[in-house]
Amino acid sequence: MNQENAFLPHVIAPKLLKIIESQTPIGKFYKKATYMSLKNEPGSLDFTIGDSHEMPLHGFVEALQKNAIPQKIGWYGYKVSLPETKKIVSEALKKHRGISIVPDDIFMTNGTIVGLAICLKMLAEEDDEVILNLPPWFGYRKMIQSVGANPIGIPVKPQTFDLDLEKIADSITEKTRAILINSPHNPTGKIFSASTFEKLANILTEASKRYGKPIYLISDETFSRIIFDNQECLSPTQFYPYSFLVYGYSKTWMAPGQRIGYIALPETMPNRPEIRSLIGQLQGLYFGWCFPSALMQYALEDLEKLDLNLDKLQAKRDRMVTELQNMGYEVNIPQGTFFLLVKSPWEDDGAFAELLATNYQVFVFPGTPQEIPGYFRLSLTANDEMITQALPKFKAAREEALKIESKTGS
Ligand SMILES: Cc1ncc(COP(=O)(O)O)c(C=O)c1O
Known part of the structure; x- marks a missing residue:
């Protein structure tokens, strides 16, 4: 039993405790407190998960208000x-x-x-x-x-x-x-x-x-x-x-x-x-x-009558795919979902995500915790302004990563 959970046997069934303590790749990632706390600082450009960075869909709030009465x-x-x-x-x-x-x-x-x-x-x-x-x-x-x-x-x-x-x-x-x-x-x-x-x-x-x-x-x-x-x-x-x-x-x-x-x-x-x-x-x-x-x-x-506006989402996908490819990234073009999977310039995707986070305030979800090492994932639920701000940073981060690689010869 780890230190943090030392009190838990009083309140939790042992089998459940074992499951909580068994480390999955994602569990290890979420323990990285610096990454997670930096992500919430003002000015950070967060592409990690599927939370929307826009106001709710037109008509969403009205549907709730009407039916709440x-x-x-x-x-x-x-x-x-x-x-x-x-x-x-x-x-x-x-x-x-x-x-x-x-x-x-x-x-x-x-x-x-x-x-x-x-x-x-x-x-x-x-x-x-x-x-x-x-x-x-x-x-x-x-x-x-x-x-x-x-x-x-x-x-x-x-x-x-x-x-x-x-x-x-x-x-x-x-x-x-x-x-x-x-x-x-x-x-x-x-x-x-x-x-x-x-x-x-x-x-x-x-x-x-x-x-x-x-x-x-x-x-x-x-x-x-x-x-x-x-x-x-x-x-x-x-x-x-x-x-x-x-x-x-x-x-x-x-x-x-x-x-x-x-x-x-x-x-x-x-x-x-x-x-x-x-x-x-x-x-x-x-x-x-x-x-x-x-x-x-x-x-x-x-x-059910709301319009997600798939054209807008697809335009975001196409913009990001084209721009990232032009910078030299290898990008997987998704057929569905609102995620983009990109090859990390470093084999160590966690290290590249860390570089993006600490030097550029851009947050992506590294592949290793998602069991797809060598990649990182971006969510297209970011808004256009975030994308505009992040694109030059992705370019600079890749250039920096390649320079470090050639410096160390690794
Ligand atoms: C593949 C997959 N299944 C399930 C979920 C959870 O969906 P819900 O919020 O509808 O419970 C997610 C959320 O990211 C997901 O990506």
Whole structure:
């Protein structure tokens, strides 16, 4: 037990303490107090995470204000997933994704994280294995461990960032309960194709037969409405029946503090009536009332009409890609998400992020803590002014880095 947590055995179950203390790459990064405190100083240009550096979307506040006014008694009583909200989600899935899911198969949650937590808690327990693709969203490992299961990480292919289907197939054992898929993928921005999902479905079907029990697919589709160049973004749940589609509106509205999302069951999922009732029960008192707030459910109809302005986001992506490439950076062009993955001029991405931070007040998220060493990630949720200020600094930092490299010959 480390010094800092010495008092914890009085209040925390030992297994949970062990999980908290097991160091993930992201945990080590967040312990770097200097980096984190510098980031919050005035004048810093923060590109690390997906918090928006602009005012909320036009109409967002009005939707909340309008729906905050009670229209009847009981407006703020205990609420489960509201039928009218589920209907709006069902229509939105059809309109934006071409997916047919009936309202009864939709379960409202407080964002993607809660949907993922419900699926993991329901499916997996002590010593089960859950496969995830690396680099992962930084929350996955601890979420899997927190239900007692072991995360089994499979790196995506290095050049294409596509799923490594062969390695996924090889990693399935009798302990495998589920696989977690994230498309568009944070941080690579990769959208996995229909043929990838078809092959993945075959692998899972085969392995399920081999072990005599279904291996479930949990699909994190939180970025599914942030797609560039009008590309198609398919859901793996449309290829494999034993799947849970998990979504949250945090990214779409760029307002992750005001939370709503859902779990949806594909039409092909067997035993849907039983699963509906199960999720309904678990979501309630068993899992600590994991239903979303009444207000966000009322507001969803108006919020669904908001325009994220993907053209503006894409213009930011194109500007940053072009300018960084012109400076000599190697930039991965994302198909979706609002992240840019850039090759670090130094192999040690943490050291380069530190150089940017300390000498230029520019903050990026290094690749090592995200399990993609040699890169750093930038969030396009920065505003135009920040980008304008940061671009010459990126240029100067790269030049400085290359000079130091040639000086030391390393
Ligand atoms: C891949 C991925 N999944 C889930 C989340 C959490 O989403 P939410 O805020 O909807 O819970 C994030 C947030 O960054 C993410 O990038």
